[in-house]
Structure formats: structure tokens, C-alpha cells
Amino acid sequence: MITLDSLTKDYGKNRAVNELSFTIEPGTVTGFLGPNGAGKSTTMRMILGLDAPTSGKSLINGVGYEQLRHPMRTVGAHITGTAGHPGHTPRTHLKALAQSNQIPASRIDEVLAQAGLQSAAAQRIGGFSLGMRQRLGIAAALLGDPQILILDEPMNGLDAEGIAWIRQLMKNRAAQGGTVFVSSHLMSEMQQVADQLVLIGRGELITQAPTDELIKGFAQQVIAVRAPQASALAGALAGHGAEITEGGGNRLEISGLSLAEVGAIAFSNDFELHELSQARGSLESAYDQLTRDTVEFTSSTAGKAMGK
Ligand SMILES: Nc1ncnc2c1ncn2[C@@H]1O[C@H](COP(=O)(O)OP(=O)(O)OP(=O)(O)O)[C@@H](O)[C@H]1O
Structure with a gap:
């Protein structure tokens, strides 16, 4: 021990x-x-x-x-x-x-x-x-x-x-x-x-x-959406406090809102959806969320340090 x-x-x-x-x-x-x-x-x-x-x-x-x-x-x-x-x-x-x-x-x-x-x-x-x-x-x-x-x-x-x-x-x-x-x-x-x-x-x-608990805890909070107007939908969801990761193929991963809330926001803003599901949270996304504010060296901070 x-x-x-x-x-x-x-x-x-x-x-x-x-x-x-x-x-x-x-x-x-x-x-x-x-x-x-x-x-x-x-x-x-x-x-x-x-x-x-x-x-x-x-x-x-x-x-x-x-x-x-x-x-x-x-x-x-x-x-x-x-x-x-x-x-x-x-x-x-x-x-x-x-x-x-x-x-x-x-x-x-x-x-x-x-x-x-x-x-x-x-x-x-x-x-x-x-x-x-x-x-x-x-x-x-x-x-x-x-x-x-x-x-x-x-x-x-x-x-x-x-x-x-x-x-x-x-x-x-x-x-x-x-x-x-x-x-x-x-x-x-x-x-x-x-x-x-x-x-x-x-x-x-x-x-x-x-490890299982960490994956489960995060899996419950991640919603996946596919929509032809993914970027505009991301804007509408962000206005309701969601945290959004844009993937390829018009796919969004959303945390901070429930499945029903995402559906309701899409519906009331006339967005066409091709997928609305509870994503299986990867430990990678849990890790990214947990360490987001603690990363000492990132590409963006390296860019700033180099005057970019
Ligand atoms: N001998 C040392 N003298 C001064 N600062 C140090 C020394 N060793 C580590 N540090 C600093 O302490 C902090 C923690 O470093 P450490 O190497 O323990 O991190 P780490 O999590 O193992 O990172 P990595 O995944 O890059 O190996 C860093 O800011 C590093 O610059």
C-alpha cells in the first residue's frame, strides 16, 4: 500500500x-x-x-x-x-x-x-x-x-x-x-x-x-447530435449553456444539457436532426473535461508564448 x-x-x-x-x-x-x-x-x-x-x-x-x-x-x-x-x-x-x-x-x-x-x-x-x-x-x-x-x-x-x-x-x-x-x-x-x-x-x-465509475459518470452527460446545420445548432445550444465539441460529419458532442433539452432546443429553432443520442462517453472526453483548466502546456499556450 x-x-x-x-x-x-x-x-x-x-x-x-x-x-x-x-x-x-x-x-x-x-x-x-x-x-x-x-x-x-x-x-x-x-x-x-x-x-x-x-x-x-x-x-x-x-x-x-x-x-x-x-x-x-x-x-x-x-x-x-x-x-x-x-x-x-x-x-x-x-x-x-x-x-x-x-x-x-x-x-x-x-x-x-x-x-x-x-x-x-x-x-x-x-x-x-x-x-x-x-x-x-x-x-x-x-x-x-x-x-x-x-x-x-x-x-x-x-x-x-x-x-x-x-x-x-x-x-x-x-x-x-x-x-x-x-x-x-x-x-x-x-x-x-x-x-x-x-x-x-x-x-x-x-x-x-x-475507472468504470469515471466512464459511467461522464457517459450520462454526453449527448451526440448530427444535423446538417451543425454549426448553427451548436450556437443555439451554447446559448443555453451547453459545452460543445464539434466532430466531423456534422456531429456534435454536447455536455451540460439533457437529451430532452437538446431535442427541445433543436425543435424550437427548426433544426433538422439526423441523430440525437446518449453518446458512450469515452474516458478521453472525461479526461479532457476534468483537466481542461489545469493543462500547463497546450498548443494554444505554446502559440501565445511564441507571439502568435
Ligand atoms: N528538477 C526540477 N527542477 C525544477 N522544476 C522541475 C524539476 N522537475 C520538475 N519540475 C517542474 O515541476 C512540474 C511537474 O513536473 P513533472 O515532471 O513532475 O510532471 P509530469 O506530470 O511528470 O509531466 P510529464 O507527463 O511531461 O512527464 C513542472 O512544472 C516541471 O517543470
Whole structure:
């Protein structure tokens, strides 16, 4: 179990993580989601004792990371950019880790096989692709056969087979009672693997909820409409407080109004409708709505910063 209690991190005047409090339970895959710069990596680094909190604390099975007697046997972590010295090979890298953490050498071949790295075990890490580095980082996380896995964007750079592998690995670990805490900035990645979601924006907790519940909650609020005069209809609906996303093919996705209200507004303004339905809310649209005001870097803010 991982517990955060008002965990906070300031970098100078920039508050990267602001009073985060939540608990990650065993037996689940918990997705840690937020836009770029939301504070996911900083939070994970604090949990792992790699960064000191400005205030607050994080506990692993009730104690601070630095108090764990055999850290790699309790928590396996993969933080991007930490997968070994370029001059090492997977085997020498894992051997050094095993020795310094009193892990039996027999685990090295087991995790190399698990990560699909046997044939590359004697190659220099310096020549590895991003996907191979990710595999090695995950192999290292598994080395101590830990009950808890903390993985920062593990799917980055993996091909389809690699993504399927890491998904299955996380699900298996959780099914065996493990605690899996995995970050991503892509809702689509988490939708398929996470039982629970913790959403953050600008370092603050937006929500923590079961994935199903989040999808259901948003599905009830999204109405889909197709109309030949979609743009004009969007204007009329916006006048009644609706939030509208214009899709292709004269399709609108509407939130903030009920199905009946959308129908009534269309009818009273003489709009012809080709579809009026309750859309199946994707987690992507839930995510967009929840994080809309917390996105630090967007194309539009980048454009403004460049004077456009
Ligand atoms: N070492 C550092 N020094 C100064 N500021 C930092 C440092 N590390 C992170 N930050 C800032 O803290 C904030 C949170 O960054 P963090 O990398 O934790 O976000 P993230 O959610 O992991 O983003 P991404 O999805 O892009 O990896 C950002 O504003 C970032 O610029």
C-alpha cells in the first residue's frame, strides 16, 4: 500500500506538487494520470526517496522509503531515463543491482526472459532503442520480485507487442495481490489497464475513482447530435449553456444539457436532426473535461508564448 499525506514539492517559486493525499491499494492497477507537467514524475520520485518533499509525506506499507530494509524487494520502480549506464549490458546492470540489494543471481535470467531481453543480454545498453531501455527498466523493477510496482510512463517507446506485454504484466501482478501504480499522460493507455484512476492537474488532485465509475459518470452527460446545420445548432445550444465539441460529419458532442433539452432546443429553432443520442462517453472526453483548466502546456499556450 502507498499512502500520500499532503505531499508537496516546490521548485523555487513553482509548486510542482500541491498537498496530494491519496492511498493506492493492493490488488489493483492504479493509473496516475495528468497532462504534461502535472507533477506525476515528481510525485513518484518523492515516493521513491529520489526527491525530498517540501512538506507532507509518503509511506510505503506504513513506513518511509528510506526506512525499508530491502527497498528493491518491496518496491520495484522504473522511472524514465534510469535504465543503466550506456557501457553496461543488461546482464551486468542487473547483476550489480542484484548484488547491492541481496537478490539471488538466479533472478537475473528470470527477469531477462520475462522482459524478452535474453537475446540482447550481452549487448551494450548505449545502443538500445527507447523500447529496449523501457524493457530493461521494467526488468530491473521486477528483479527483487516486489509486491509494489511504480512505473513512470512505461509504455513510452514500446511497440504494440511491448504494450500488450506490459499491460498483461501489470494486470497479473495486481491479480496476485500486488500494488501497481503506473503513470501516463494518455487516458487511452490507462482505460485498458487501470482499475482505479488518480487524476492530477497542476500538482493538485482532481479526482480518484474507479475507472468504470469515471466512464459511467461522464457517459450520462454526453449527448451526440448530427444535423446538417451543425454549426448553427451548436450556437443555439451554447446559448443555453451547453459545452460543445464539434466532430466531423456534422456531429456534435454536447455536455451540460439533457437529451430532452437538446431535442427541445433543436425543435424550437427548426433544426433538422439526423441523430440525437446518449453518446458512450469515452474516458478521453472525461479526461479532457476534468483537466481542461489545469493543462500547463497546450498548443494554444505554446502559440501565445511564441507571439502568435
Ligand atoms: N528538477 C526540477 N527542477 C525544477 N522544476 C522541475 C524539476 N522537475 C520538475 N519540475 C517542474 O515541476 C512540474 C511537474 O513536473 P513533472 O515532471 O513532475 O510532471 P509530469 O506530470 O511528470 O509531466 P510529464 O507527463 O511531461 O512527464 C513542472 O512544472 C516541471 O517543470
